[in-house]
Amino acid sequence: MNALATDMATEPDAAAETASREELLRVDNVSLSFGGVKAITDISFDILKGEIRAIIGPNGAGKTSMLNVINGFYHPQQGTITWQGKERRKIKPHEAVSQGIARTFQNVALFKGMSTLDNIMAGRATAMKANIFFQMFWYGPAMREEIEHRKKVEDIIDFLEIQAIRRTPVGKLPYGLQKRVELARALAMEPDLLLLDEPMAGMNLEEKEDMSRFILDVNQEFGTTIALIEHDMGVVMDLSDRVVVLDYGKKIADGTPEEVQGNQDVIDAYLGVAH
Amino acid sequence: MLYDVLIDPFVQMVAVPDFFLQVIWEGFVSGVLYALIALGFVLIYKSSRIFNFAQGIMVVFSALTLVGLHSMGIPAIAAVPLTLLVMYLLAMSVERVVLRPLVNQPDIILFMATIGITLFLIGFGELVFGGENKVMITEQLGIPTGAFELEPFGGFVLIEQKDVTAVTMAILLVVGLLLFLDRTKMGRAIRALGDDHQAALSVGISLSTIWVLVWFIAGVIALVTGIVWGARAGVSFALEVIAYKALPVLMLGGLESVSGAIVGGIAIGILEKIFEIYWGQPFLGGNTETWFPFIFALLVLLFRPQGLFGERIIERI
Amino acid sequence: MIFRTAGQYKTSYEADQALFPVKQDFYLVLGILLLGYVVFPLTASEFTFKALLVPVLIYALAALGLNILTGYCGQLSLGTGAFMGVGAYATYKLMTIVPEMNIFAAIFLSGFFSAAVGVAFGLPSLRIKGFYLAIATLAAQFFLVWLFEKWAWLYNYNASGAIEVATSSVFGITVTGPTALPIVQYYCVLIVVTLVTWVAINLTRGRYGRMWKATRDMDIAAELVGIKLMTAKLTAFAVSSYIVGVAGGLLVFFWKGAAEPNLFDIPLSFQILFIAIIGGLGSILGNFLGAILIVALPVILNLIPSTLGIPVDSATLEHLNVMIVGALIIAFLILEPHGLARFYAIIREKFILWPFPY
Incomplete structure (x- = not known):
């Protein structure tokens, strides 16, 4: 300080x-x-x-x-x-x-059943556009898009130093880390x-x-x-x-x-x- | 064609008012019963946040127990308290075996558990008392079976005495229940639990006592409903369909509102009857009562998501 | 020592996002597929196909459909049975209008009908939530079953009011109708179920899956991170109803052979819901585990008295059955509210750590 x-x-x-x-x-x-x-x-x-x-x-x-x-x-x-x-x-x-405009919340508003990675990926919802038919077969644009956004999300994970909890369901994280994941999710919205x-x-x-x-x-x-x-x-x-x-x-x-x-x-x- | 559907039914309602009155009365009686079942739901939901799917089957189960006990040679006077005892035992075992281990689980899990109770009661009831349709012991219970004939508008309306009994019993039950909730210590505890579980627990209200009590009250309501509905339609597990009717009532009146359950029940009873007689049978091949209440409640909810009696929902974050 | 995840390093995001990032999982699924495609057909009797294998697959598929809506997107539905009915009746009408149509094409097409009906009845979910929505789905249940009864065109004006499956063949092999071999029907169902399950896995792990799960976990927050709740809920209704509709088509055409409207009534909806919940909400595998349990249970219960030599008449047995299923549901909910899939996850975890306790 x-x-x-x-x-x-x-x-x-x-x-x-x-x-x-x-x-x-x-x-x-x-x-x-x-x-x-x-x-x-x-x-x-x-x-x-x-x-x-x-x-x-x-x-x-x-x-x-x-x-x-x-x-x-x-x-x-x-x-x-x-x-x-x-x-x-x-x-x-x-x-x-x-x-x-992105935001975080007073009472942590994370998706408790999802992993840290999925929570941050959810922050990219508006940026992802792949068609549901490609999604169905995990093919072409859907897969490329998934990887491209994963890279951006990984940058944010590195930036906020939360690599270790990538796969942990956020419901299990301590409060301080949840706040950090929430910040990460907001940042993912760029x-x-x-x-x-x-x-x-x-x-x-x-x-x-x-x-x-x-x-x-x-x-x-x-x-x-x-x-x-x-x-x-x-x-x-x-x-x-x-x-x-x-x-x-x-x-x-x-x-x-x-x-x-x-x-x-x-x-x-x-x-x-x-x- | 449009005239037939949109205008003619109303013309008939005015042209033959005595028949229209008859339809409304019939609808009103079944509406009162829907309201009773919905009341059982509301009580349990208010005090424990459990959406008790078994309420409808409790109606059948209690009626079946009453009839079954009577057929075993027990006089009606003794069979009623005995049935009440069975309902109390049921409330106690539900609390001990199902609710207590599942406390704090998500809503849907408790909801599923009540469906489990439903199945168990169906199997158990049929095993003990047999699956065939039975006749309610109307006369032995001292319920009058005659009918009044009124003659308004130069026609006549037939009002069965057992329906009058049904409505009277329902009113007495509801008044008694409201007094109980409003005036007694137990009633206040139930309302406190409905508002906030933890706060109620922390001021020393015992969860398990209240739950047994509430399920027992729901059982009493079920027995009354079972007697009066059984007198009209016989006693078998086919009765459970009326339990489903209580669901749109809940949608309309709200899961937590006693007055909502009553008004919603009567409204649905009357409307489904009118729709069936004036539109369902002439145009749609009849039997519309199975779905009309649901579609009606759904449409109302689309315009008023908080139901008829709910307060405006303010979402917070 | 068999189940070790250590040492399997990923060098690209492709590898990390593969269907089975851990190779033991891959071998496990391979083993199950081998069992389903080779071992069972070689060993199972006609009774096993009809009473166990085919029902398990069909119910599991229906539960998978429901699970996408309820387990992934958090919208409780009590109308699954009726949507299965839409799929079945749509397949039936398609096959009547174009009799030479490939039955698989008909079933996959009819899924779109149930998807459309599902979206229509899913629209209220944009305004109402929770149990109110669950009751609203009952509107679909009762209305559709009533429609199956009253709309004679649906069952080709049969006097019986039931639909009956005509004989049809694919590549010269009879696949539906009374003369079709159980083993052939089993393979047909198995192929459809495998395909749809694979698609469902892809959808749930990708962008749509995240949208659904976010809506389930906290709908307000989902909206505030930019997820359109309307898209999320309606796609969940559409995909779910599609799968459920396909399951309904399979149910009538490859198993029952005929159907009356009351087949799709509320007990079927509840049965599917049981499977999804006992198997585990928000899990793909759970649907199969749940279906195995719910289908096998009555079969086993029926066998017990005869093997023990106790004479019990069939009506009593049926009542006993209902009672025991009810009790078991309660027992399962108490033991593991998150379902059989959670059991499996715990066992898997233990295996990975074995022989160390932590």
């Missing part, structure tokens, strides 16, 4: 740099409610290409609902979402994947925007350090834009370029980690109470 802190320290002009970057996604005045319960009220923010954007806030602030809106699982009653410069119509989650919902929840310090390293590597090596929800403030402040703070479904602050840390609303709503 120290290494990360120095990383950040050597980039004093991070804010200036992000300002010049291109906008990847923008949410404008989005509101979402279930029956009478308002989950999100009139939230607007943007995510720039190549940055790590953190979404924080106390429990029930609407963070996960926000991610669900971004990847098309929930449809907001009001507001617009602009993806890569174009206003997005109402889409289904699998369409979000083919547009380049996303432009990666949504991480509490990637470090329930981890010990060592696992958190590993996970932080992977997130930074993904961001820097693949240039993937990352939006993450996290409760560990140390991690958030170290990893993220900019932070948006939600409370009771409303946005109360937005800015660099330093700005947010100093914001009185945030301290009142969240940090001040928590510490």
